[in-house]
Amino acid sequence: MSLSGGNLERLLEAGEFVVTSEIGPPKSADGSAVREKARMLKGYADAFNVTDNQTAIVRMSSLAASLFCMQEGVEPIMQMTCRDRNRLAMQSEILGAAALGVKNLLCITGDHQKFGNQPESRNVFDLDSTQQLMVFRRMRDEGEMWCGDRIKAPPAVFLGAAANPFADPLEMGVIRLDKKVSAGADFIQTQAIFDMDRFHDWFDAVRDRGIHNRVRILAGILPLRSAKAARFMAERVPGMSVPDEILRRMEGASDEKAEGMRICLEAIDEIRGMEGIAGIHLMPVNWESAVPEIVERAGLLPRPQALR
Amino acid sequence: MIIGEQKPLEDIISMVESEGGGRVLVVGCRSCVAVCLAGGEEEVAELSDSLEQHSDSKDLGWGVSKVTLQRQCEKDFDRSIADLVEQSDVIVSLGCGVGAQVMSEVYPERVVIPAIDTSAMGSPEGKGRWKERCSGCGDCTVHLSGGICPVARCSKMLQNGPCGGSQGGKCEVSPDRDCAWQLIYDQMRRKGRLDLLEVVLGPKDWSKARDGGTRIVVKDRRRK
């Protein structure tokens, strides 16, 4: 039985190797920016994460941008951080989102506000992302608010969570992932993978616990647009691991974009061969136009139509 | 202990000036703020000298006197200096935020200038360094996390494990801050109690924290 009736869930249930990608909302009240991205990317991935004040920079709300995506016929994965909302806001937001037709919701901690454009703000963290999953699963499956009040029309939403194979300590990260799955995660998207050795170590630990049999894991892929972007990821983005080898390749390349594309396709190739990986999550930071080419050259086109 | 640090001298001076100066009484405290070298007897003497020098250099004619109490947060100690307060126009508190408030309450007709920025409850960590350890959540569970509090020491108050920003033992917020979850993990591993970290902890009851309104504690009320 389908939990959400969404495309992403159905394809995962059908055993398809899925592709998700990302649509970042604009720093403005202009919905056409979202619509344009959605039109450009439609058909190249099965669902699209709509980020929620990513890196703590104020943008159009994830819910509003998700709605624009749906109006363009693109399935959103609405992100919701624990940084910006308490449990009241979270529960009301999932009700609203589900009522508007959102089928997927990604529960995430959120980058610290220090990294964004409102460093003087308070953070909330009433719940952590594991607890957020518990609350949402109770709402969906038991038809109850966290406090126990009945919900007449529970939110039918497929629940996702994030995992970072490159965060320390590795074992604790895997324990936390296990807890997220027990708490209610239906699918997982990982941080962008550049450090393949570490990713294999992490995934071995995930498999040892049998987590890959209890949840669908999508591997994060980020196409590097330039050597400068690679350096920035390596040095400035918390939780990223970019090996020297990748930096050398990017910095030595005559055509940086082409090299970034090659690195990205090699990673997809390697990951597709791994047992227990259910798909990829493409994060084209400031390079959305690369998505169609990546999906095509990786041999992942056409995207399957969900069976109804 | 309560951790605080003195405001910059210029700020203290400008607060005194905006209250009109006159007879200034600097009141310190021998407890926590003395331990964190912010408001004990020595700091009271230093600040008094600085205020006097400022007054002399600008010819403001301030009269500065000083006193250091055992605990500025207790009314009885504050009342014991009624005669000094009587002869002053402005009180500069070198107690923590609690001390400054209790002084204000005991002497409602005086302006009490807070000269300390109070930040946290924590511990001394070697020479001239103090670290936050508790945020007074009202429901202590540090025995479940190796004696390391994730509420106070994780920048995101995470209950179930580290965020994705934890790398090399440091918190994503700053390389000079340890990741609480790295410390918790290391400690629990040493103790052979990683099993405790496998337990999914449900939403915390924040009603016992500040979120439930000002906390008032009455002795023995719980035990009865």
Ligand code: SF4
């Ligand atoms: S769990 Fe609560 S009471 Fe205990 S140290 Fe942490 S903040 Fe303080």
Ligand code: SF4
């Ligand atoms: S890096 Fe560690 S201490 Fe910092 S917010 Fe993340 S889990 Fe908490």
